Amino acid sequence: MENLLSRAMYGANLAQAIETLGSISIGIANRWMLGWPAAVQLMLQDGNYFESLRAQVDQEKAVLCAEGNMSHLSPSEILSMYEISKAPPCYVWD
Numbered sequence: 001m002e003n004l005l006s007r008a009m010y011g012a013n014l015a016q017a018i019e020t021l022g023s024i025s026i027g028i029a030n031r032w033m034l035g036w037p038a039a040v041q042l043m044l045q046d047g048n049y050f051e052s053l054r055a056q057v058d059q060e061k062a063v064l065c066a067e068g069n070m071s072h073l074s075p076s077e078i079l080s081m082y083e084i085s086k087a088p089p090c091y092v093w094d
Contacts, residue, residue: 005030010044017050025057032088039088052089059084 001023007015010029018029032040032053043049063082064075079086 002026002030005033009033009040010049014044014050018053021054021057024060025053028056028060029053031086035086036088043088056088 004010004015004019004026010018018025040049043052060075060079063084064078067073067078067081070078073081076086
């Protein structure tokens with residue numbers, strides 16, 4: 001299992017909650033942190049980060065479980081087929 005990046009940024013309680021959700025959660029959190037750090041910071045400030053992360057985890061798990069017979073495709077390709085965004089929820093950018 002990969003380690004949660006920038007663990008200190010989340011604080012001990014939130015970092016533990018993210019890790020408790022499992023490897024998909026950590027992967028999504030790391031993807032968001034690497035690709036959209038400003039959005040992550042906004043969600044942390046707004047207090048809706050964990051709810052958004054949990055919704056993304058649930059969405060990705062549902063699609064990947066439903067399409068388990070597509071072993072010839074990577075998880076990323078399956079998510080792309082279903083137009084599941086890899087980005088965190090949209091914010092208005094300056």
